[in-house]
Amino acid sequence: MPRVTTLLPATEDAIPIRCVDAAGWPALAAELPPLAAAFARASGFEAKPGRTALLPGQDGALSLVLFGVEAGGRSDPFAVGRLPEALPEGTYRLEGLPGDPALAALAWRLSGYRFGRYRERAAPKARLVAPEGVDAAEIDRIADAVAAGRDLVNTPANDLGPAEIEAAARALAARFGAACTVISGEALEQGFPLIAAVGRASPRAPRLIDLTWGASDAPRVTLVGKGVVFDTGGLDIKPSAAMLLMKKDMAGAAVALAAAEMVMGAGLPLRLRVLIPTVENAVAGDAFRPGDVLASRRGLTVEIGNTDAEGRLILADALSLADEEAPELVFDFATLTGAARVALGPDLPALFTEDDALAAELAATGLVVHDPVWRMPLWAPYASLLDSKVADLNNVSGGPFAGAVTAALFLRRFAPAAKTHVHLDLYGWNPSTKPGRPEGGEVQTARLVYALLKSRYAVPSAARSAS
Structure with a gap:
């Protein structure tokens, strides 16, 4: 509407x-x-x-x-x-x-x-x-997209499950004439085994949402958002205090949808794809276990060192799908690690990429639009911390050090063909009210990514008038 x-x-x-x-x-x-x-x-x-x-x-x-x-x-x-x-x-x-x-x-x-x-x-x-x-219309479009994303993050898990995130994506697709398909059931188990494994203990079925918009011959940009609607930690269950804000563990999905709304609302000349793996990490008799070895879409086997490191698992399968068409840019958004919050606090998402020029551009753009990020290192030697004796890699390092870095290195294994991959580890929540940022859910980095894409791909006004 x-x-x-x-x-x-x-x-x-x-x-x-x-x-x-x-x-x-x-x-x-x-x-x-x-x-x-x-x-x-x-x-x-x-x-x-x-x-x-x-x-x-x-x-x-x-x-x-x-x-x-x-x-x-x-x-x-x-x-x-x-x-x-x-x-x-x-x-x-x-x-x-x-x-x-x-x-x-x-x-x-x-x-x-x-x-x-x-x-x-x-x-x-x-x-x-x-x-x-x-440009009042532009400001209103951005503010409306942020509000829609905040609503998703603020909605508790009893009213926001995978089906409701799917409904939000389908409604957004309908507004802008985008295509939206959803993979679930046996097709998910066969094609995206990590997503299926993480979500199988919940009565609310896991799924992968795939939204596409724009001309097929336009530059390809893919946004991947972590959609864990609630994270108990699985069998490595969280203490009760750590569960209080776990409704926001789907903030990455909200960020991806908010950024997509801004891009489509502005009509940027992109071929935009949004991939949202959405699950509930619950506890039941068929929950995946510590020590399990799971297949992935990419073919790598993953030993489960901790069921509470589930976000990187579902992102891995989604990134593998994104990587199959070798997009020009891939962004993934996730409330992934406490280590990033310890290092940078709640207001400053961690940025990981191997592209030095893009990292500098993102940092500078974040300051301009007041949606900041801070680059952290993809320190390759730490990849050995994810070694497994029984599988291609473990989903955790098993130690207390560099948790945000090892999580980013894990994800990087699943997007080797992307020209540029950016991982954004964000908090997704304003702990207290500040100007422009009421306490509650927040779609950190959505405005930043939109501003970057607009600066890179927007058709200059002179070119539009001449066409």
Whole structure:
């Protein structure tokens, strides 16, 4: 269904939000009408980052909002995301913004997200006029895709199983005229034995979702998202505290779908493929076991050192399928290792790739769009930690060191033909509310990957007009 545009066109009635730093505040204060200046002094306004003051006009109605920003261009690019909750209902416009106006507008939109499936949660009623020169439709498309992904991550496993992820993928495909096929049952067992093994203990059948969009002769880009709807750890069961957020173990799938929505919504000239292996890692009599040796789609045999390292197993089969058509770019997204969180924290996904130029481009783009990543090494000598005495490789190293690196090295074995493979190990959750990032599910790296693909493949406007 069509999305509602929530950035508004310019209007003279919009209440100005004047961004000001400490150095600029004395001059601005001197320019204010006497009543507004007196009110600012009485309220103790200081032009410190995040501070606000609502100033009245002669009629007593709100006429100006002061918003403190950091001097010298060091402001958080999402700082404006503090404002929707702080302001009364009305229409506003930004003035004197020190950073990127598109990021400010996006932060406003993203801050308005609410997960209201089980309890009504009122969204902020403050509305923003699109800053001059900002593509409001683009901002709304991105914000809507992020919201859809957040909804998936926030939905608990009792209402979000493999079938529901399939339904979300099919709905997205229908919106954009994409093809969507699903492999399950005997075909999954025969063609994707790792996915089938991980998901067989759950009454909710595992499956592989395969969405394709775009011209067949366009550059091939494949997104692979880990879709573990809940991870008990299997027979290597997690302690109860470690299960509390395991509904978010499918965040990689949500990221892939959100990025795909952005790509298709923008009409990028790509042949896009989205592969989502989706399972529930449950405990039952037929659960896969530590010590089992499983076949994989690629033909490599895998000894199971730990059933709680299931995400890399399902990704391995999906990556093998992706690799069969040798795409130009393969991205996989996964809430894969606690080791990455220990190293980088929840806000900074780990980036792994052998392509130095692409790694630098991704890091730089992440800073520009405020969706950061940090590169970690695919240190080849650590591959020996995955050696097995009975199979081609083990799914874990068996030791405490370099867990995120060995997981990435495991995945790399299953995508040898891809021109470039990027593995993104992300948390998928905002532990606390920050501007533009409400507490809860988050589709980290979706905006980053979209921005990179747009910069690489978007048709220049001059070429479009000439065609």
